[in-house]
Amino acid sequence: MAKGIWVVVEQRDLQIRKVSLELLSQGRKIADETGESLVAVILGQGIEGLAQTVSANGADKVILVEDEKLAEYTTGAYTSVLNKLIRKEEPQVVLTGNTAVGKDLFPRLAQRLGVGLASDCTGIEVDSSSFMVFKRPIYAGKAFEFVSSTVRPILATIRPNTFALGTPDAGRTAEVVKETADIDAGDLRAILKEVAIAASKRPELTEANIIVSGGRGMKGPENYVILEALADVIGAAVGASRAAVDAGWKEQKFQVGQTGKTVSPTLYIACGISGAIQHLAGMGSSKFIVAINKDPEANIFNVADYGIVGDLFDVVPILTEEFKKIVG
Amino acid sequence: MNIVVLIKQTFDTEAKIVLDANGKIDANGVNLIINPYDEYAIEEGIRLKEKLGGEVTVVTLGGARAQEAVRTALAMGVDKGVVVSDPAIDTSDDWANVEIIAKAVAQIPFDIILSGRIAIDDGASQTAVRLAEALSVPSVSSVIKLEATGDQLVATREIDGGTELIEVALPAVITAQKGLNEPRYPSVAGIMKAKKKPLKTLTLADLGLSAGDLAPKMVVTKMTLPDPRKAGIRIPGEAADAAKELAKLLHEEAKVL
C-alpha cells in the first residue's frame, strides 16, 4: 500500500515559499477526498520551527531532514535524500512547486526513481482508475494536455498561483518525524559557490498576485519609476516585454512571455505592450488583464478585461493616486 | 573538448494550435523551427569549440523533418549531426525519450552536453536533467553565463529572485536560458559547408532498443484548447476619468484590490 500524498516544501532562509503553502492547502482537500494522509517533507538546516507552520496549513505528518549540506538547495544532495526517503516510505504522489528548485530537482528525482513526471501543472483531478490526472499547458498555453501515470509514485510540479492559499489553523498538530540525511558522495559533484538574491521589496514575478508590466511604450529605462510607484501602492511585481528587455531597459529576469517567465497572477496590468502572441503566451492565464495602450488596434485589447486607450504617461500616475485612495 | 548539443524541432512561436479528428495536435502546414532555447545551446557549443578546440555534435530525436533543424545547426557551425527517428516516438514520454537519447549520446565521446532549458512545445523542462541522471553526470540548469576551462565549468544559473554560481567538473550537462549569448545566423558560406558535413540517421533498432523497452510511464488521456479570452470593456473618457473608472472597476467589480 502506497502511503500518502507528499508535498516537498520549499524553504529559503527558513521562509516557506508561497507555492508550497498553496500545495498544502490543495493537498489537504485531495487527502480528504481520497482518504490519504498529507505529508509535508522539509529539507534544510534549522528547519524544526517550520513544522508548526506546515501542520497549521494542513499536514498530518511532517518529515524533517536536517543537515548542513541541505542548508542551501543543491540538485545532488536533495535528490540523494528524497530518492531514499521515497523508496522507503512509498508515497502515492509527490508534489512540489514548479519553481527554479522544482524544475531542477524533480526531473532528476523522477529519473532516479524510474518514474514519470507531470511538470508545470495547472490542475489536478482525482481519478478512480489512475488516482490522479494532471492538467498541463502545452505550446505555451495554446493547448492543454491531461496526463496520468502508469507507475508509482506519481511526481508532479505545480505552477505557482494555481491553487488558493488556505487559512492556517494554529490549533492543528501533526506528527513530526526526523530523518537523517544520507547523501551519496557522487551526488556532491556540483559545488554551489555563491547564492546572490537581489534585494527587492517587491514580490517574485512568478508568485505575485498582481503584476504591472511595461513594454516598448515605456520609451526608456528611466520611465519604469512610474510603474514601480504604481506597483508599490498595491504590492505588485514589475515585469517587462521582450522588446523592453532586448533594448536593455530591464534585466532578463523581468521578461514575461514565451522566452521569459510564465505568470498567472490575479491581475496583470500591461502598459505600452502590443500583445504579441509570444507575450500572451506568458501571461494569458492571468485572471484579469488590464491594457493601457495608445493604439486602439493593439492586440492586447483583444484579451484585456479592461482597456484604456490612452497615453500611459497620463494614465498611470493618476491610476496610482486612485489606487492609493482605495488601499488607504 | 567534445561537445554534444541536444536540439528539438518545434512549432514556430506564431503557430496557431488546432486539434485533428483524433483530438491530437495537428502539425499540418505548421512552420517548424529549432526550439529557441536550443539556439543558445548551439551558440554556446560553437563558442566553446572556438575557444578550446574540439568538435560539436548535435543530436535530435524527431520526425521526418528533423533533419532540417540539424542542417540549420550545421550551417551555424556545428560539425556533425545525429538524427534519431522512429515511429515509436509518437507515443513516447519524457522518460522514454531520454532512454533513447542516452543511447545515442553514449555513442559519442562528450565532455559537455548542452541543451535548452525548456522545449516550447511540451514545456516539460525535463529531458536534459533526466539525461544527466541517466548518464550519471552532474547538471546545472537555466544557465545564463558559462566559463569553461579544460576540465571544469563555472556556471551562473538563474533562480527565483537571483542567481547561483556553481562549479562543476566535466563531464556535465548544462541547460541554456535566454541571456547566455546571442545566437548567430547561418552564413551563406555556412549553409554551403553544411551540405557536406556528416549527418547520421538512426532508428531505435540501431540503438539496440525496441518499442517494447519504452512502455511510457506517463500517458496523455486527452488534449483540449483553452476557451478563447474575450475582449472585455474599453473604458471611455479622458485619462483622468478613465483611470478613476478603472480603479473603481478593479475594486468593486473584479474585487482584486
Ligand SMILES: Cc1cc2nc3c(=O)[nH]c(=O)nc-3n(C[C@H](O)[C@H](O)[C@H](O)COP(=O)(O)OP(=O)(O)OC[C@H]3O[C@@H](n4cnc5c(N)ncnc54)[C@H](O)[C@@H]3O)c2cc1C
Ligand atoms: C521566438 C520568439 C520569442 C519571443 N519571446 C517573447 C517573450 O518572451 N516576451 C515578449 O514580450 N515578447 C517575445 N517575443 C517578441 C514579440 O514578438 C514582440 O516583439 C514583443 O512582445 C513586443 O514587445 P512590446 O509589446 O513591448 O513592443 P511593441 O510591439 O513595439 O509595442 C509597443 C506598444 O506600446 C504602445 N505605446 C507606445 N507608446 C505608448 C504610450 N505613450 N502610451 C501607451 N501605449 C504606448 C504602442 O501602441 C504599442 O502597442 C518573442 C519573439 C520571438 C520570435
Ligand SMILES: Nc1ncnc2c1ncn2[C@@H]1O[C@H](COP(=O)(O)O)[C@@H](O)[C@H]1O
Ligand atoms: N526530442 C528531442 N531531441 C533532442 N533534444 C531534445 C528533445 N526533446 C528535448 N530535448 C532537449 O531538452 C531540452 C528541454 O526539453 P523538454 O524537456 O522537452 O522541455 C530542449 O531544449 C532540448 O535541448
